[in-house]
Amino acid sequence: MTEAIETGTAADLVRRPGLTPQDGLVLEIEDLVVQHRRERSRELFTAVDHVSLSIGPGESMGVVGESGSGKTTLAMAATALGAPGTGTIRLLGRDLRSLKRAELRALRPEVQVVFQDPHGSLDPRQSVRSGFKELRALQPRRTDWIDDEDLVGRVRLAPDLLDRYPHQLSGGQAQRVCIARALMMRPRLIVADEPTSGLDVSVQADVLELLREARRTTGASMLFISHDLAVVRSICQRVVVMYRGAVVEQGDAEQVFARPRHDYTRRLLAAMPGSRWRAGR
């Protein structure tokens, strides 16, 4: 089982029961609309506005846009935790809206989310080791688990960290544990929502490298949300640019960043240090 993860290429996908790269898209979102209620007025507003996108096997898709543009709302729609709003969300070819509760539960391990605040996603009452154990217990019939020491090694943590509790971990260490937990499930899709923006600058590059590696070794696709366009450019093949809930531009990351079509994308790029773009050009 170790070998399957380490070789982690398209061939790794083929080895997984019932799934091959030819199976088609990992995530397909069509015409998704998600509304929230404003806290004070209770008025409905559209947080995700007729968004369509798709992610193929092994593909990495970046989502950029200013705060409040709907990135997290969009990402959460794809996590098999439910199917909010209207429109179609297909995960591994299955329409989330048509699935029964048990079917959704079975699909859930295929999507793993790495959040901005690693401490917030770990149970404070559980050591790293017992957290891993609990995850394994969710899939009692599975036998291809990576063992604890191997797992922490993959995220470059020492084995003695296994017996620590979240409050005894630095932000960077806690995020590595979250990545290890994601790796352990061998997901088909990793959703990373600002995975480094809560971390000390000195560890951000290492955590990004681990995510890159996680994708490479598991063959998982990735939906990667970030304010940092340079990071998206370095990690993603494709990108969608969101503005006020809508996708204003999407395509090959290199092309979008080299030749942005939409003025909003130019403005985002202009805000990058050393950018040659000027807003309004």
Ligand SMILES: Nc1ncnc2c1ncn2[C@@H]1O[C@H](COP(=O)(O)OP(=O)(O)OP(=O)(O)O)[C@@H](O)[C@H]1O
């Ligand atoms: N559960 C919720 N209830 C009500 N409004 C919400 C809820 N979640 C998000 N919103 C609102 O929906 C809009 C989109 O929020 P979302 O969190 O998706 O944006 P974002 O692009 O992820 O922002 P950020 O970059 O700050 O994380 C915002 O106006 C936000 O305040």
Ligand SMILES: [Mg+2]
């Ligand atoms: Mg967000």
